[in-house]
Amino acid sequence: MTAKVPTNIITGFLGVGKTTSILNLLRTKPSDEKWAVLVNEFGEIGIDGAMMSEQGALIKEVPGGCMCCTAGVPMSVGINALLRQKPDRLLIEPTGLGHPKQVIATLTSEQYLPYVDLKATIALVDPRNLRNEKYISNQNFNDQLGSAEVIIGNKVDECDVDDIDAFNDWVTDQSPSKIFHKLVSRGQLPLEILDIERLVPEQVDARDAHHHHHAEMEPQFELDPKQPYVRRENQGQGYFSCGWLFGAEFAFGFDELFSLFSDLKAERIKAVVNTDRGCYAFNVSQGVVSVNEMSLEGFESRIELIDSQLMPWQQLEDILVKLAGINR
Template sequence: MQNQVPTNIITGFLGVGKTTAILNLLKAKSDDENWAVLVNEFGEVGIDGAMMAEGGALIKEVPGGCMCCTAGVPMSVGINALLRQKPDRLIIEPTGLGHPKQVMKTLTSEQYENYIDLKATIALVDPRNLSDDRYLSNANFNDQLGVADVIIGNKIDQCSAEDIDVFNDWVTDQEPAKIFHKLVKNGALPLEILDIERRLATERSGTNHQQELHDHSDLEPVFELPPEKPFIRRENQGQGYFSCGWIVGAEHKFDFEQLFSMFSDLQAERVKAVVNTDKGCFAFNVANRVVSVNQMSLEGYESRIEVIDTELLPWEQLETILLRLCGLA
């Protein structure tokens, strides 16, 4: 590899709109550029990768928690696989519960100094969360905003004038000052912010001095649906959050109206899904009790549903409802 790949970390807490923002960037990029995206999710079933499948990028998923844990091996495996395909740009989306400092350390270590040109780290924030103690007291929330060079206040169409004032005051008070900030809606990031240079070089981790891109092919594969099973469930927990995910065979179609109603009524912090329904394939996104839906052209793809909350929910009861909505119960 002759040239370093321009790379950005796009971070932000659960439900802030990272995936939508990346999809917008993929739509805005030049058609002759080949981009790669490494997606990390707290849940086990890999929803974001499915949502990005239509964006024309090379996608690699690291589900099941923070990818920088376990000595950073899952992250390195994903990055290496993407770099071998020689992309023009690499975007890394850590889980909303991840540790951005550790991701930055890995990307600036000797292992990647010949391969990656780390640009500005971009953090998305919902301005409403800057007045909510549940977020302000969360270490990951503060770390994500603290290490970012660029701050994007997203979802301003859902914010009050007071929320906007709080965001502007917060950005003004940051020391050192952020390089760039902007208020947007629907994750409409300006494409040019990807080329902003990062403010400070991150200290090398000093723990990995590999000079080659190794395979680590003996690692456990990404969670998948076995061919003999109509569905499968996987749970995860950590950092005060619980998740449960389901993968359902593509031959089983959900009732769209009933599924939408269930997601609207579900008392959970976060719900993400890409689902085959009787009306076609749709991506569902639930944050702050608001359900957004986008049609996808992924018929034949397995349905994937992930629910995340700070409380341990009755997964068995929820599973019974989901199976009934797709004719499996």
């Protein structure tokens, strides 16, 4: 490689719209540029990468926990694989439960200094969460915002005046001041923020990794041809996740699946599913179900739920298996 690759970390808590924002950036990128995206998800079933693959980006997924745990071998393997393809830009989306300082420490280490030009870290926040004790008392939530030079208040179309005031007050109170902040809706990030230079704060020792029991060397897996589906669970940082991967030969009833996701009380639901109407991406945050049609064909259906409470996974699995028309 003859030039460093401009790189941005795009962070933010669960359900804030990171994936939607990256999809919008990919749609508006210069047509002559090749971008790469490293996606890290708390759950064991990779879903965000499936949504991004339609935009022609180079995708590498690191599922199975927060990136502070996977900032070792899996993260390095993923970054190296993407850099070998000589992208014009690299975007990194840590899980909504991740610690961005540890990712920054890895990217600014001697290993990547010749290859990565780390730009400003961008943190998305739902302004409504800045008035919610559940979020403002969460250390990860605060770490993500504290590590970023650029703050984007997303979902402004769903906010009221008090939410906007809370966002503006929060930005005003920050020391050191943030380089840039903006209120947007539906993840419409201005492309130019990717070129904002980062501040160089006190050094973060990459050896001071934050470890969890769920960290694994290579958590990725494939569905065995003889298996109709597989289930994987994860837990850590006060959250539980459960995900399913269903064979491409199974199709779910769209209406039934939409009703199921609408009724579930999980804090976060993501899915890319083959239905009787075609392939669709489902995204559930704060009880709102959004749906986007996808052009994927022959794709394995992926469903992931995250909640701060342990949910009746087996009961839910029985429902999904029935909706998929699988006989056990």
